[in-house]
Amino acid sequence: MRVDVVSLFPEFVAQMASHGVVARAQERGLLGVHGWNPRDYAEGNYRRVDDRPFGGGPGMVMLIDPLRAALEAARAADAAEARVIYLTPQGTPLTQDKVKELAGRSRLLLLCGRYEGVDERLVEAEVDEELSIGDYVLSGGELAAAVLIDAVARLQPGALNDAESAAQDSFEHGLLDCPHYTRPVEHALGTVPDVLLSGNHALIDAWRRRQALLRTWLRRPDLVDKAALGPEERQWLEQAAATSPE
Numbered sequence: 134m135r136v137d138v139v140s141l142f143p144e145f146v147a148q149m150a151s152h153g154v155v156a157r158a159q160e161r162g163l164l165g166v167h168g169w170n171p172r173d174y175a176e177g178n179y180r181r182v183d184d185r186p187f188g189g190g191p192g193m194v195m196l197i198d199p200l201r202a203a204l205e206a207a208r209a210a211d212a213a214e215a216r217v218i219y220l221t222p223q224g225t226p227l228t229q230d231k232v233k234e235l236a237g238r239s240r241l242l243l244l245c246g247r248y249e250g251v252d253e254r255l256v257e258a259e260v261d262e263e264l265s266i267g268d269y270v271l272s273g274g275e276l277a278a279a280v281l282i283d284a285v286a287r288l289q290p291g292a293l294n295d296a297e298s299a300a301q302d303s304f305e306h307g308l309l310d311c312p313h314y315t316r317p318v319e320h321a322l323g324t325v326p327d328v329l330l331s332g333n334h335a336l337i338d339a340w341r342r343r344q345a346l347l348r349t350w351l352r353r354p355d356l357v358d359k360a361a362l363g364p365e366e367r368q369w370l371e372q373a374a375a376t377s378p379e
């Protein structure tokens with residue numbers, strides 16, 4: 134998968150892509166991340182990339198032409214068609230299902246806004262979809278782009294080894310993850326649930342699934358409704374709900 138990022142701080146995203154799973158995915162040729170700075174395409178000796186908003190008000194708006202030129206340069210760098218995504222608080226909330234859909238594409242072009250955002254005419258002409266990583270405001274779209282890059286990188290076949298993909302699996306089924314424990318067994322902070330020391334993997338898997346279900350039910354009931362629970366899991370939850378102190 135190729136990801137091009139249009140940003141006034143391309144080194145920001147390149148930095149994030151040079152660590153951990155994303156860096157390894159790049160080393161394995163599973164992913165390529167490329168930055169494009171609109172300032173490199175800005176005219177005039179001040180190389181303006183923003184200007185004051187029509188209608189007045191505080192802040193600045195990103196100019197169309199430097200962004201458009203950066204987008205065109207990014208498109209021209211590879212023959213594959215790119216899905217153009219604008220990261221913005223006004224976007225559709227990003228979910229794991231959307232991440233899975235995007236991870237299957239061959240090319241993404243991420244537009245990162247700064248200031249008060251981008252001239253709407255550029256958005257209408259160039260953007261395929263607007264996505265938000267959550268209901269909060271950041272000083273730029275770069276962090277949101279980094280989140281999206283990380284999430285799609287993990288889903289590239291060959292990006293994760295078996296242990297890491299286990300961590301991925303929990304949310305894959307729309308549930309929260311179960312608790313995790315490691316050495317030592319005895320600690321001032323407490324002990325480890327016996328079942329995890331039993332070596333009985335059927336029991337351990339059942340315990341983990343129930344813990345994930347219980348946590349999801351307690352912390353994110355909205356996810357329980359969406360998760361495709363088996364009849365036995367739904368029945369178990371009803372029992373837990375009946376006995377839970379809540």
Ligand SMILES: CN(C)c1ccccc1CNc1ccc(C(N)=O)cn1
Binds near residue numbers: 221247250251267268
């Ligand atoms: C400067 N702002 C407010 C802005 C305004 C319009 C577009 C982009 C930005 C960049 N900021 C962002 C971007 C994304 C998210 C998110 N929730 O995905 C939060 N903030």
